[in-house]
Amino acid sequence: MDLQELQQIARRERERSRRIRIHCCTSSGCQASDALEIKRRLDEAVSEAGLDSEVEVVGVGCLGFCGQGPMVTVEPGDVLYEHVRPDHAAGIVAAINGGTCEAERGDLHHPFFARQYPIVRKNGGKIDPERIEEYIAAGGYRSLYRAINELTPAEVIDEITRSGLRGRGGAGYPTGLKWSTVAKSRGDRKYIVCNGDEGDPGAFMDRSVLESDPHLVLEGMSIAAYAVGADQGYIYVRGEYPLAIQRLQKAINQAKKLGLLGSQIFDSAFDFRVDIRVGAGAFVCGEETALIASIEGRRGQPRPRPPYPAESGLWGKPTLINNVETFANISSIVERGSAWYANIGTETSKGTKVFALTGKIRNTGLIEVPMGMTLREIVEELGGGAADGGEVKAVQTGGPSGGCIPASLFDTPVDYESLAKVGSIMGSGGMVVMDESTNMVELAKFYMEFCMDESCGKCIPCRVGTVQIHRLLGKITAGQATPADIEQLRELCQLVRDTSLCGLGQSAPNPVISTLRYFPEEYAALVPNE
Amino acid sequence: MFNSNGVHTTMSTLPASSQTRGTPASAGDNRLKILEATMKRNQYRPDALIEVLHKAQEIYGFLSPSLLTLIARSLHLPPSRVYGVATFYHFFSLAPQGEHTCTICLGTACYVRGAGDLMAAAEDVAGVSVGKTTADGRFSLASARCLGACGIAPAIIIDGVVAGHATPEDIAARLTALLTTPSED
Numbered sequence: 001m002d003l004q005e006l007q008q009i010a011r012r013e014r015e016r017s018r019r020i021r022i023h024c025c026t027s028s029g030c031q032a033s034d035a036l037e038i039k040r041r042l043d044e045a046v047s048e049a050g051l052d053s054e055v056e057v058v059g060v061g062c063l064g065f066c067g068q069g070p071m072v073t074v075e076p077g078d079v080l081y082e083h084v085r086p087d088h089a090a091g092i093v094a095a096i097n098g099g100t101c102e103a104e105r106g107d108l109h110h111p112f113f114a115r116q117y118p119i120v121r122k123n124g125g126k127i128d129p130e131r132i133e134e135y136i137a138a139g140g141y142r143s144l145y146r147a148i149n150e151l152t153p154a155e156v157i158d159e160i161t162r163s164g165l166r167g168r169g170g171a172g173y174p175t176g177l178k179w180s181t182v183a184k185s186r187g188d189r190k191y192i193v194c195n196g197d198e199g200d201p202g203a204f205m206d207r208s209v210l211e212s213d214p215h216l217v218l219e220g221m222s223i224a225a226y227a228v229g230a231d232q233g234y235i236y237v238r239g240e241y242p243l244a245i246q247r248l249q250k251a252i253n254q255a256k257k258l259g260l261l262g263s264q265i266f267d268s269a270f271d272f273r274v275d276i277r278v279g280a281g282a283f284v285c286g287e288e289t290a291l292i293a294s295i296e297g298r299r300g301q302p303r304p305r306p307p308y309p310a311e312s313g314l315w316g317k318p319t320l321i322n323n324v325e326t327f328a329n330i331s332s333i334v335e336r337g338s339a340w341y342a343n344i345g346t347e348t349s350k351g352t353k354v355f356a357l358t359g360k361i362r363n364t365g366l367i368e369v370p371m372g373m374t375l376r377e378i379v380e381e382l383g384g385g386a387a388d389g390g391e392v393k394a395v396q397t398g399g400p401s402g403g404c405i406p407a408s409l410f411d412t413p414v415d416y417e418s419l420a421k422v423g424s425i426m427g428s429g430g431m432v433v434m435d436e437s438t439n440m441v442e443l444a445k446f447y448m449e450f451c452m453d454e455s456c457g458k459c460i461p462c463r464v465g466t467v468q469i470h471r472l473l474g475k476i477t478a479g480q481a482t483p484a485d486i487e488q489l490r491e492l493c494q495l496v497r498d499t500s501l502c503g504l505g506q507s508a509p510n511p512v513i514s515t516l517r518y519f520p521e522e523y524a525a526l527v528p529n530e
Numbered sequence: 531m532f533n534s535n536g537v538h539t540t541m542s543t544l545p546a547s548s549q550t551r552g553t554p555a556s557a558g559d560n561r562l563k564i565l566e567a568t569m570k571r572n573q574y575r576p577d578a579l580i581e582v583l584h585k586a587q588e589i590y591g592f593l594s595p596s597l598l599t600l601i602a603r604s605l606h607l608p609p610s611r612v613y614g615v616a617t618f619y620h621f622f623s624l625a626p627q628g629e630h631t632c633t634i635c636l637g638t639a640c641y642v643r644g645a646g647d648l649m650a651a652a653e654d655v656a657g658v659s660v661g662k663t664t665a666d667g668r669f670s671l672a673s674a675r676c677l678g679a680c681g682i683a684p685a686i687i688i689d690g691v692v693a694g695h696a697t698p699e700d701i702a703a704r705l706t707a708l709l710t711t712p713s714e715d
Binding site for chain 1: 575576577578579580581583584611614615618619620621622636637638639640641642643674675676677678679680681682683685691692693694
């Protein structure tokens, strides 16, 4: 494979492509609402109308507006249909030539779409994730070519460092710094690990990226491997995401066949192989040392750091671990330059972030917005405010490790530092909206039950502390607590936070601490004499 | 369609009636051959344990003690290590699952959209609590952490098929229909 061949594939794909494309979302959300049948019926309708030479139906990745799915778009023309049913198919095809269509029309210029800035999700809803040719026609693998042929590994790392990209898994560690640490670590072998163990309930960004654009992640991993000197990579994906696993495997096979993965990529001395590891249901495996243990076939229990995986990771070798979304940013940064990327976002948080906007909100789905957009803009403009005529009370970010942010603080810009200041975290990108029907103490208990179940049991503060906190919350919700219990709850939260071994335990009290801070009246109402 | 991998407490992918379930030694089936092939493809490496357990559960429906012993021996691992891994991960089930299964997502998005009411309705109709299988082995009720189907919350999986925007009424109706259909036996 060389550049010419790559361009040839892109050209052939563009020539093959029909003038009009009907895009039918085939991600798992829409598949659960009959999307595959809709696609089949659309194919039939195109044939019946004799439009085969002009129109093609393409199963595409996630369009993002999942609450309105199944979704179908027709290009050119920016036509969007929502809540599509199989019996709408004929009408959608007829409408191309001015016929009538019963399907509900949506608006691609709605703020939900118009205010987004897609980088990670640039191909979502546009290309068929199961065909590498479409990814290449959209400019794919050009960055990998450029990295290998025009840049030294050090220059690639420099570019990523200057872009200001920070880890999208939650903690926000500078990506360039991590890469240069791994590059400098000595080892006869180095590994790349992509963390796709998206365990936060309410977050599905990584699932969507893997299902909609698997090659984007593979290309990012390959560029990283070239930069740090690794020749083997693993993608660890949740067992709950069968469609993502299937599409990823297909993508790996296609890339291997074209010589974009494997030995001597782009006829260079660079080799890189990628294997999938399927998770088996353990939230703690999102923690990097636990994830490594799981890839090695052991119980997913974390270990103390240092040494960090960058020095001693998988099988004791230097290992670069980044999240799916982090890798999905790499190709665009190499293609368009660090200056372009660093221009997006805020002073300390560059680029965009994908959020899963869910809960009691009118517009449910995935959004990718520049860092620094305020919660109010996200909830009210993109999200359209509360669902079912309610009033938004709070937003929960960061899942069981994050906190609840009350509506009074919605002018907080979404970046790593500002979210930490109000007692939450960026997390992986779950954003669950709550209205007045959600009891915040019950919610805190819900998250604590989650952490209690998911605690791996290795360190005592987390193993015992989460159980005790859960017990206290149970006492409160049952109306049997005293003011002394609230005091003990505070102390216990602090203790678990300060003394747990890994991020799971250290952040498990966050939902309790933040609800105690912002919704004390809800606790008081349940505690006599408080 | 999701396969049974989509859930926290796992479901059987095999019809309960067709074969002696869970036992590696039962004659006349090629499940053991499939399992052997998987282990061989992984060169019997101990670090392939989780992949092997995934495959074993997929073909046998659950992981019986004899199956775990067999895997331990083949991968040259102490049985304690294999048992430890099998019980650590939610995905692996050490007991047989019902012929039909219903999994209710209890992720946050589903939770604030009323997944708790769905669970109560399901427990009520099926007469079994979450994580349990009915005495006649016909039905298992399970919960999932998060299916990543938050856009269509609350989400449920009935016999491997995901459905969104579920209400207590339709889950009750669907389970009643499922439980009153005669068994395959």
